[in-house]
Amino acid sequence: MSAHTLSDPPLAFQYAPAEQHLRISSQRALQPAASPGRPTRLATAATRFAREMMRARLIADGWVLLHASAAVFPGGRALLALGDSGAGKTTTALTLASAGAALLANDCCFARPTADGTLDLLPWPAAAAVGLGLLHALTFTESARSHLQTGEPPHPTQDQRVTDALTTGRPGALMSASGRELKAHIWPEQLTRWFALPLATTGTAAGVLLPRVASSPGAPGRMNDDGRSEVTTTVFVTSDEERYPDIFGLTEGSNAGTPTARAEVLQHLKRLPRQTVDLSHDQAANTQLLTTLATSLVDVGHDHFEGVA
Known part of the structure; x- marks a missing residue:
């Protein structure tokens, strides 16, 4: 399998599945890094490809990719925040992590139903855009x-x-x-080293928040029931939204997961306790609101899992 980037100069990828060998090359010499310590384009390309290989393996194993942030609480129970770009997923996750939860994802994460009726979560390895x-x-x-x-x-x-x-x-x-x-x-490791945020590597979904950042600086944060509480297929990451498309067809174009896996995950998300919330421009108020909601939703989700078991 082979492909090339659209950059100048283009990088050529040649992958031999049988040998599990990847060759990345350029017809012209690559410029050295712009700043000392910054990775070259070749190193960046190799890293991105390795990440896509990992995603292909997870999708083959039944995982799907969600537009979601996630914070994990004691016992491994996680609160998901769902929404499009700008909805407040990163604000929700980083606020909860700053208040003592462990950050699993700030924008995207993997999900897969289990045989016992729960929904497992994994982080999507990418830098946080804040x-x-x-x-x-x-x-x-x-x-x-x-x-x-x-x-x-x-x-x-x-x-x-x-x-x-x-x-x-x-x-x-x-x-x-x-x-x-x-x-x-x-980088994820900088979230801990720079800002002392604990990171989680796995979690079990216990509840869902649907946030929205208030457009007016003076608007208060609040819970509401304005009809935005339904979870739909927009929660899944689609191929045309990806910065790094499936250029080798490793996932047969299903970057977010197979149709069967997506349907199972969507049904599970719809069963989880959820709450819509308007976030204000007051960070202290957001922290109080989100931690209160998190405690309520995670406890309800725990009771739900006990009932399933």
């Missing part, structure tokens, strides 16, 4: 600035304007010319 406003609200800006100023390289895909803002300690959201928010890209 807005500068949220970093500041969580009081993480100073730690990021300190590490960058001492020479630690930023994530290779992070916009230089974000790096400059973090290095100088400048708070507030950064927007591109097109109106897209520019975010800090943070």
Whole structure:
């Protein structure tokens, strides 16, 4: 199997499944890293391919990929936050992790039903994309600035304007010319080393939050029942949303999982206790609201599993 990138110069991939050997090459010499310590394009390409191989193996084993953040509580019970980009999944997960839960995922995670009626979760290994406003609200800006100023390289895909803002300690959201928010890209291990957030490697889904960030700075955070509580197929990551498509056909185009697995996961998600919530621009208030909801939903979910067992 072979493929190539659309970048300049293009990188060619040649994979031999029988030998489990991958060759990545370029017709022209690659430029050295832009900054000392930053990975070259070749190393980045190899890492991304290895990640896709792992995803293909998980999907073959019945896992599906969700648009979801997840925080894990004592006993391994996890609270999922579902929603599209900008809904507040990262805010929910990082807030709960800052309050003592273990972070399993900030944007995407794997899910698979078990024979005993529960839903297992695994993290999707990718850098967390976190807005500068949220970093500041969580009081993480100073730690990021300190590490960058001492020479630690930023994530290779992070916009230089974000790096400059973090290095100088400048708070507030950064927007591109097109109106897209520019975010800090943070490796999972940096979440622990920089910000002391505990990480989880697995969990069992016990409840669902459907967050929405209030558009008005003065709007309060609150629980609500405005009709957004239904869980639909939009929870699944689809191929056309992926930055790194299934170029070798390793998952037969089903990057999010097989149709049967998706149907089983969707039915399980619909059975979990869930709550819609509006998040405010007051981080202290969000922490109080989310921790209260998490305790309630995780306890209800535990009772639900006891009934299933």
